[in-house]
Amino acid sequence: MNPTDIKNPEYFHKVVDCQYACPAHTPVPEYIRLIAAGRYDDAYMVNWESNVFPGILGRTCDRPCEPACRRGRVGNGEEPVAICRLKRVAADNKSDISARLPVVPEQKNGKRIALIGAGPASLTVARDLMPLGYNIDIYDNQFAGGGMMRSQIPSFRLPITVLDEEVGYILDMGVVTHFDTEVSSLASIVEKDYDAIFVGTGAPRGKGLELPGLEEAGKSVHIGIDWLASVAFEHTEQIGKRVLVLGGGNTAMDCCRTSRRLGGEDVRVVVRSPFADMKASPWEKEDAMHEGIPILDNHVPKEFVVEDGKLQGMLFEKVKAEYDANGKRSLVPTGEDLVFMPADDVLMAIGQDNAFPWVERDLGVEFDKWDMPIVDKTTFQSTNPKVFFGGDAAFGPENVITAVAHGHQAAVSIDLFCRAEPVSKRPPPFTNLVTQKMGIHEWSYDNAVEVDKRFMVPMAPLEESLRNRKLEVELGFDPATGYREAERCFNCDVQTVFEEARCIECDACVDICPTDCITFTENAEEPVLRQQLSAPANNPTQDLYVSADLPTRRVMVKDEDVCLHCGLCAERCPTAAWDMQKFLYNVAKAGQ
């Protein structure tokens, strides 16, 4: 293999598994260390810069960082660091950070931007462009900002105060809001002669099931996200005692748990797929089951049963999942009798679609065969150079953190576009690599590896939370537990940097490495090399760090897979050929 180019910012970025997996690439270990140090304001601001909604995401994020966490790969039944809930610790314990928010210039730059939809994507665009002097108008059909975070995420998971605070930080920068305003024509916005338009309208249309009996069942059958919105806006205050929730995603989990709080006593989630294949995050399934909600898998809905104009329940066909050689799944009926489940209300949470009936097709914004706008994956520009898309509106339903990542990139594009520069000219990330050495065998990070298992987040008493739909279920870590959970972080951003010229090949690093990551060996092609290391490197998603040739014509090979970043290689190195260096990687934002 060729020597690894550690000058390429993506090499060390990839080693920081959590940050790499995060769509917004938030520097996770950096803020976790700040939390451990009790510097909650600093930790909050590191988050805010990157993901805009630390308090909201600290409660509701889909947390792609956690499955990526190295801690989950080291065996011993280890689980990932509770990154998401640590973020919340920063948000919960911070003081007033308003003085640290960016200053919005009095003197505007004369450019006007319209944001359609006031969800996370649009708010991120506003956050990035307001400090640069743009005039921004934001349009939304709801009475306040937040988009799906307000209408779809129940209050028992995300208190309104937290939402209002973080939406407020952005709107208070001087964004001109047009709430309770349904934009029913893109042309009407285009006419207003904005310099750029950003569409962040989400995926607002919940899918329904056209099954026999639907019409007769009438008002007893609801679309999940619409029903959640109606609850959030206090138009709906109760539901029948027996509720069936169809679907296996996070919306289904929100629907069933909300039902429990609005009078549902026998609430069941019924899903077509096997339990393990459900789209909902494992922790959301756990939370639902904790509230006494059974999840019945392998049941395909067949018919609404209505008698005397009143919904009685539904019929389901039992199936089993079979997988072909390519792993493609098909649900095969078991041949058993249809199963009847009684219900007073049915909530359908089987997916969401985009809907652009309001975008006129003669504005230069082209659509593909699935009726989705054609949007550049890097620049978020549509085929009309003035019109940008982001969040769920761009490529279909994802999650809040993805919408934020889109928002940042769209803001970069809009800024470039308004300055008449090519939007393809993406700014490089900001990186910094600096030694953590404080003295002999002394580091500026806590390199001892904790053996604590993942801590549980305390919850409000079940009975109490079921009585009050606005009572937050999770209580968050207290600072002491937050500290201990933070200490579980391996500090994967503190990189093991190897300098060939200093190495005397004494093997000290090889001998001390607790996880046998380091080998000095003859060079070979990657597949061969992976098998001739001290411990075979069988995780191809993790890179090998290969040095240039050493005096004995061998190379140093480090398998990044289960490196604990404990720094022992550097401590045992007599010549400082190994050094522990903190790698900071920040995605460039608009104006940088």
Add this chain to the structure above:
Amino acid sequence: MSYQSPTFRHPGLPVNDLGYTKADYEGAISTLCAGCGHDSISGAIVRACHELSLEPHRIAKLSGIGCSSKTPTYFLGKSHGFNSVHGRMPSVVTGAAMANRDLLYLGVSGDGDTASIGMGQFAHAVRRNLNMVYIVMNNGCYGLTKGQDSATADEGSASKKGDPNPFSAIDLPGLALQLGATFVARSFSGDKGQLVPLIKAAISHRGFALIDVVSPCVTFNNNTESTKSYDFVRDHAQATGTVDFVPMREEITTHYVAGKTHEVTMHDGSVLHLEKVSENLDPFDRLSAMVTLEQHRAKGHILTGLIYMDKDSRDLHDVLETSRRPLNALQEPDLCPGNKVLANINASLR
């Protein structure tokens, strides 16, 4: 400063026949200087014992005093250990081995502990062919007392802060050959590829097995004027041949070229393959070994690898015809077999 190693280990670590990973043969975190060759030797011992599937509780590690003699703390944390008086480890091993012949005795010593204060003890352990592995971690200096030249420092070699050594060096393999050693090898801490199979072979050998391991002292004796520095040893080492050790339980899979390799069956049934590099050396002939060793020394080369092995070695137990069972397994009926047996003995002497 880390005082302990993290408890996590590579989840894919290979397990041996006993179901143990290499981690089960490790000890506490080393307190020796960073880069000390001794730590590599500890690592090699760990690897050899793991790969041979030795039961940790069947091993006794013994040492004297010195940097080298601290190392038993850093390997085989689940084995028996005895840190003895300076230079007196061979006596303790003799006593222990006489009492319990079932344990594997692994003596670890340094150049001071062996070639100075312990010279007398060393010499007699060799000539009695005590059944043990004797590893000398040889750095040519007294690292624990600021790096003064030791008795194995080569003439003319200078440590970091010292003058060139005016005295002739004691060559431990040469001395051991003269004293009648039945297994003599030399290796280098920076070459585990050679050291690990040598340790395995030494463990399988019945009798006294010396491995003199050049182990640079990074703090006091790794400078360009020293003949025990990493660079000097790498430049001047000449291997007698490559050694491949195949434990008894394993099938021989490597193909060996006939005529070029010696195949030796060890006492425990393991097989040692020795591919010769040096034309003149016959490692089963003491005289050839002594001559080759001296020739290399004269040229300023460090001869490494297996230098000599007596295939028909008879250890101290064989010579003294001691009890085949460890003393702690002997019960009263064994030790006091009664009047009838006594009468028989008396009768046989009349």
